[in-house]
Amino acid sequence: MAAQTYTAATVFYSAFRAGAPDLSFSLPAAAAVPSSARPRSRGAWTCGGGCSHRRRAAVVRAMGSAPSSSSSSSSPSPPGQSQAKAKYTSLSEEEWKKRLTEQQYYVTRQKGTERAFTGEYWNTKTPGIYHCVCCDTPLFESSTKFDSGTGWPSYYKPIGDNVKSKLDMSIIFMPRTEVLCATCEAHLGHVFDDGPPPTGQRYCINSASLKLRPQ
Ligand SMILES: [Zn+2]
Numbered sequence: 001m002a003a004q005t006y007t008a009a010t011v012f013y014s015a016f017r018a019g020a021p022d023l024s025f026s027l028p029a030a031a032a033v034p035s036s037a038r039p040r041s042r043g044a045w046t047c048g049g050g051c052s053h054r055r056r057a058a059v060v061r062a063m064g065s066a067p068s069s070s071s072s073s074s075s076p077s078p079p080g081q082s083q084a085k086a087k088y089t090s091l092s093e094e095e096w097k098k099r100l101t102e103q104q105y106y107v108t109r110q111k112g113t114e115r116a117f118t119g120e121y122w123n124t125k126t127p128g129i130y131h132c133v134c135c136d137t138p139l140f141e142s143s144t145k146f147d148s149g150t151g152w153p154s155y156y157k158p159i160g161d162n163v164k165s166k167l168d169m170s171i172i173f174m175p176r177t178e179v180l181c182a183t184c185e186a187h188l189g190h191v192f193d194d195g196p197p198p199t200g201q202r203y204c205i206n207s208a209s210l211k212l213r214p215q
Contacts, residue, residue: 088135088184096134104133107208108186111170111178116151119207124153128214130205135184137162139210140203146196153210155203156195163203165191179203 091099096109106112116122121130130140130153139162140155148154161182168178168190179188188209195202 084135084137085183100134101208103208107206108134108181108188111187112206113189114152114206114208119152121153121207121210121212122151123147124212126212126214128212129159130155130210130212132181132184132186132188133209133211134186135181136211137181137183139163139181139188140205142212142215148195148202148204150204152189152204153207154195155205156197156199156201158203163188179205181209
């Protein structure tokens with residue numbers, strides 16, 4: 001039964017990635033996939049995202065947000081707890097657009113998902129620390145990165161309390177746990193409970209939300 005629902009979910013997901021954004025409204029209830037019922041095989045790992053954000057991105061593009069500056073921001077100064085947090089959470093959308101590339105803005109500030117196997121770090125094995133592209137908070141160590149086969153950089157553990165999570169119901173029948181930067185609330189990706197030891201967690205993160213500082 002689990003295999004069956006997984007198939008439905010896969011079709012659901014693939015259809016979305018293929019650009020059928022309205023499919024969600026014609027799906028039978030059988031497509032519901034409790035995340036706990038998902039198989040643990042490597043092939044079953046997906047980020048599950050990408051779809052519901054498509055239309056929003058198109059809207060944003062239509063509204064002309066695209067020509068933001070070409071400079072990729074790497075903001076200085078690591079976080080100083082609540083002060084840093086206030087500093088970043090008070091930034092306007094316009095300011096974020098100036099600081100980030102279009103893709104970085106789409107992912108981190110609009111909860112977008114980059115396409116699998118297209119991001120800068122999905123296959124990176126360079127030792128170092130992955131920082132938040134928005135506020136420079138260190139988020140993941142390369143030693144916790146593993147090959148999930150999903151096409152997104154994946155980690156089994158974040159650094160300290162530097163990321164936070166919350167329930168994401170943006171895909172109908174598919175509750176997920178969103179992962180955000182605890183300092184600036186950048187959307188990073190999602191976390192699933194089908195990861196490897198020692199935590200059993202899989203942080204499925206967008207490259208566009210990260211900046212690797214090699215060590
Ligand atoms: Zn951040």
